[in-house]
Amino acid sequence: MSVLSAAYFHDEAAAYAELEATLWPNGPVCPRCGGMERITKVKGGRMGLYRCGPCKRQFTVKVGTVFESSHVPLHQWLQAVYLMCSSKKGISSHQLMRVLDVQYKTAWFMTHRIREAMTAGNLPPIGGAGEVVEIDETFIGQKREKPKNARGYAHKHAVLTLVQRGGSSRSFHVDGTKAADLLPIIKANVHPETSVMTDEAGQYVTLGKHFTEHDFVRHGKGEYGRGETHTNTVEGFYSVFKRGMKGVYQHCSEKHLHRYVAEFDFRYNNRVKLGVDDEKRTYNALRGVVGKRLTYRRSNASA
Numbered sequence: 364m365s366v367l368s369a370a371y372f373h374d375e376a377a378a379y380a381e382l383e384a385t386l387w388p389n390g391p392v393c394p395r396c397g398g399m400e401r402i403t404k405v406k407g408g409r410m411g412l413y414r415c416g417p418c419k420r421q422f423t424v425k426v427g428t429v430f431e432s433s434h435v436p437l438h439q440w441l442q443a444v445y446l447m448c449s450s451k452k453g454i455s456s457h458q459l460m461r462v463l464d465v466q467y468k469t470a471w472f473m474t475h476r477i478r479e480a481m482t483a484g485n486l487p488p489i490g491g492a493g494e495v496v497e498i499d500e501t502f503i504g505q506k507r508e509k510p511k512n513a514r515g516y517a518h519k520h521a522v523l524t525l526v527q528r529g530g531s532s533r534s535f536h537v538d539g540t541k542a543a544d545l546l547p548i549i550k551a552n553v554h555p556e557t558s559v560m561t562d563e564a565g566q567y568v569t570l571g572k573h574f575t576e577h578d579f580v581r582h583g584k585g586e587y588g589r590g591e592t593h594t595n596t597v598e599g600f601y602s603v604f605k606r607g608m609k610g611v612y613q614h615c616s617e618k619h620l621h622r623y624v625a626e627f628d629f630r631y632n633n634r635v636k637l638g639v640d641d642e643k644r645t646y647n648a649l650r651g652v653v654g655k656r657l658t659y660r661r662s663n664a665s666a
């Protein structure tokens with residue numbers, strides 16, 4: 364049977380039931396007082412409406428999530444989440460607009476809210492004793508104006524990525540690629556007992572002082588790696604990221620880049636090799652919708 368024939372992709376009541384089961388595995392929780400006692404369904408009320416006995420608040424499962432106060436039916440939201448989670452390189456707002464038959468502005472807003480759901484919170488550092496973290500940076504898109512005679516990558520956006528071999532990735536939109544731009548992020552996100560791998564770039568030369576081991580590949584000498592010394596993992600991450608950003612998201616403005624980057628990290632960290640299939644990945648994204656209510660103004664501003 365096709366995945367897309369699931370009732371929650373077509374039926375609004377089934378969609379509410381599915382989201383409730385995902386976010387409230389032990390039953391409804393009042394968003395105001397956090398209570399679970401004496402919560403009753405409001406008879407004859409709108410879809411999925413509950414009432415908290417102690418604090419008298421009425422609520423649905425959408426309160427406090429990225430779906431709150433959206434006019435798009437929940438079953439269509441679930442279709443959008445599934446599409447973004449199951450496409451390896453993502454899905455553009457234009458394509459989503461066509462598939463869901465909604466306005467472009469709506470589709471754009473939905474993709475940004477779903478990206479917000481994919482964003483991880485504050486996480487402990489990756490790496491650790493016996494672990495290898497590869498570090499690299501890449502350049503993407505174009506800042507609004509390319510200065511005449513621009514050389515190098517000064518006119519492009521820089522992204523820093525840390526990938527633990529066999530583990531997860533973390534990417535950041537950075538102001539530049541000097542040591543002062545990168546080192547604080549690397550130190551905050553990689554455990555000091557880690558072996559770190561980079562290329563020979565100057566901004567990385569001091570890494571050995573902060574980590575158990577620092578080894579590097581000399582790309583300048585045509586070297587791609589010696590045994591365990593390579594950066595193939597982070598380069599693999601970038602090949603998906605760059606193909607996705609080029610092919611799917613052609614116009615990504617600087618203020619939204621951190622969300623696109625989070626989207627690619629999310630899919631990498633919920634990949635098949637780690638035992639996460641499309642369905643599991645969709646549920647993992649759904650669990651991230653809580654506490655990330657995003658208004659149109661905020662997603663349009665520099666949030």
Ligand SMILES: [Zn+2]
Pocket residue numbers: 393394395396397398415416417418419420
């Ligand atoms: Zn309450």
